[in-house]
Amino acid sequence: MNTPESIFTRREFVKTSSQAVAASALVGMVIPTVHGAEPNEIRLALIGSGGRGTGAAMDALTQGPHMKLVAIADVFENKLNSSLGNLSRKFTAQVDIPEERKFLGVESYKQAMDALRPGDIVILATPPAFRWVHFKYAIEKGLNVFMEKPICVDVPTGLRMIELGEEAKKKNLKVGVGLMVRHCRGRQALFDQIQGGAIGEILAMRAYRMHPPVGSAFTTPKMRNDSLAADNSELRFQISRFHSFLWLSGGLFSDFYIHQIDECCWMKNAWPVKCQAVGGRHYREDKIDQNFDVYHVEYTFADGTKFFMYGRTMGGVKDEFSSTAHGTKGLATISVGSHHLGKAGRIFKGQLTKPADQVWAAFPDAKAPDPYKMEWADLVEAIQKDQTYNEVKRGAEASLVSVMGRHAAHTGQEIVWDDFIGIKHEFAPGLDGLTDKSAAPLRADKDGKYPLPMPGLTRDREYREFEA
Numbered sequence: 238m239n240t241p242e243s244i245f246t247r248r249e250f251v252k253t254s255s256q257a258v259a260a261s262a263l264v265g266m267v268i269p270t271v272h273g274a275e276p277n278e279i280r281l282a283l284i285g286s287g288g289r290g291t292g293a294a295m296d297a298l299t300q301g302p303h304m305k306l307v308a309i310a311d312v313f314e315n316k317l318n319s320s321l322g323n324l325s326r327k328f329t330a331q332v333d334i335p336e337e338r339k340f341l342g343v344e345s346y347k348q349a350m351d352a353l354r355p356g357d358i359v360i361l362a363t364p365p366a367f368r369w370v371h372f373k374y375a376i377e378k379g380l381n382v383f384m385e386k387p388i389c390v391d392v393p394t395g396l397r398m399i400e401l402g403e404e405a406k407k408k409n410l411k412v413g414v415g416l417m418v419r420h421c422r423g424r425q426a427l428f429d430q431i432q433g434g435a436i437g438e439i440l441a442m443r444a445y446r447m448h449p450p451v452g453s454a455f456t457t458p459k460m461r462n463d464s465l466a467a468d469n470s471e472l473r474f475q476i477s478r479f480h481s482f483l484w485l486s487g488g489l490f491s492d493f494y495i496h497q498i499d500e501c502c503w504m505k506n507a508w509p510v511k512c513q514a515v516g517g518r519h520y521r522e523d524k525i526d527q528n529f530d531v532y533h534v535e536y537t538f539a540d541g542t543k544f545f546m547y548g549r550t551m552g553g554v555k556d557e558f559s560s561t562a563h564g565t566k567g568l569a570t571i572s573v574g575s576h577h578l579g580k581a582g583r584i585f586k587g588q589l590t591k592p593a594d595q596v597w598a599a600f601p602d603a604k605a606p607d608p609y610k611m612e613w614a615d616l617v618e619a620i621q622k623d624q625t626y627n628e629v630k631r632g633a634e635a636s637l638v639s640v641m642g643r644h645a646a647h648t649g650q651e652i653v654w655d656d657f658i659g660i661k662h663e664f665a666p667g668l669d670g671l672t673d674k675s676a677a678p679l680r681a682d683k684d685g686k687y688p689l690p691m692p693g694l695t696r697d698r699e700y701r702e703f704e705a
């Protein structure tokens with residue numbers, strides 16, 4: 238297994254050059270007969286059929302008629318049926334899911350993967366708490382994997398994912414991680430520009446993810462009471478509000494900020510060595526989730542370069558979604574307004590984004606290919622050409638650097654990577670033994686409130702579980 242030091246010092250970034258852009262077009266390709274009776278067919282199973290899982294399945298099916306969805310699994314029947322309805326309507330000829338290949342419950346991942354053959358692809362799009370459990374089973378079954386980010390929620394599960402990633406490599410399995418910006422052709426060209434010195438030495442980077450409440454990040458007592466009254470268990474309630482609970486999602490910090498943390502570190506071609514952060518709850522009234530509504534992390538790289546990540550989840554204030562790199566010779570826009578390239582991927586002389594100062598643009602007409610489709614094009618191409626393809630280590634590092642920033646905000650301490658990586662607090666141990674009847678890994682107190690981070694008071698871990 239990789240030691241913490243090797244994770245950091247080797248810095249094996251996958252260098253994506255503009256050549257990779259041309260090489261990835263799916264033209265004139267002979268598909269090897271790795272799938273037995275039907276050589277061209279790649280079967281898919283979807284585990285976690287919510288918003289992104291459904292979107293990922295659509296992006297996969299868009300790759301061509303040889304992609305077939307044959308199994309689906311979720312905890313909630315309504316989510317499964319709604320996803321399947323949407324997929325079947327849009328890709329009628331490519332969805333073959335009779336009743337017996339619809340699976341429900343927290344153990345349904347096994348049955349869905351059992352419906353595939355070695356070399357097929359399983360899509361893991363549940364909350365990230367379950368990633369290592371599902372990935373482990375996929376490796377046992379010899380499946381290629383597409384897994385959504387983040388791929389861990391704490392240090393122990395991050396290191397476990399790196400270890401599992403190495404096992405997948407040994408079995409020549411192809412594994413894609415849903416940090417799709419890495420597959421954006423415009424950002425790949427921007428990376429080449431920055432590494433080639435187009436903005437000089439990077440001095441600082443800043444990223445903003447500031448918007449009104451999102452996903453299931455903020456939870457009220459009424460939501461919990463309604464869920465429990467509708468015969469949902471505490472476990473099912475927590476799963477249904479996964480952004481609210483650190484054991485399930487890593488909180489809104491990990492879920493929403495990881496993309497920009499990853500893309501900035503990518504452009505710097507390094508991971509930070511330490512960070513400090515502030516964060517707190519301003520207008521949270523009676524909310525019972527574990528999130529702060531404001532986070533600001535100052536990451537520091539080994540050469541002293543700073544990266545400032547600003548997150549705010551609040552209505553009625555300035556919204557912003559952007560990532561920017563400032564160099565000695567100019568400025569680069571990494572993201573503007575969305576994960577799609579849009580008007581980003583531009584370089585300006587000086588430190589302002591004045592149109593007259595623009596010196597380079599990846600796609601001047603802003604019509605860049607969709608990165609969510611490109612990540613699938615790259616994965617399917619690797620499977621078809623039997624190329625080495627494993628994004629787990631990079632995905633785990635991005636997930637862990639996100640956890641590091643969150644940990645700094647939640648504890649109020651300066652966090653140094655080499656110490657951080659030794660943290661043993663696993664939020665929900667034993668998730669591979671979870672059943673639908675299990676107790677929820679996180680306990681509420683008698684008033685239905687969950688433990689909160691308390692910077693300065695709880696310093697050795699992000700929150701202290703309530704006693705039974």
Ligand SMILES: NC(=O)c1ccc[n+]([C@@H]2O[C@H](COP(=O)([O-])OP(=O)(O)OC[C@H]3O[C@@H](n4cnc5c(N)ncnc54)[C@H](O)[C@@H]3O)[C@@H](O)[C@H]2O)c1
Pocket residue numbers: 284285286287288289290310311312313316317342343344345346362363364365367385386387415416417476492576
């Ligand atoms: N790459 C991106 O831009 C992007 C965008 C959105 C979400 N995501 C990621 O995708 C994942 C899912 O997010 P979402 O927005 O689709 O959430 P969602 O709530 O819409 O979907 C998650 C689904 O997983 C199901 N589920 C939960 N636990 C399960 C289990 N143990 N077994 C089977 N099914 C289970 C839920 O019932 C739900 O239907 C998260 O990791 C999130 O960060 C990535």
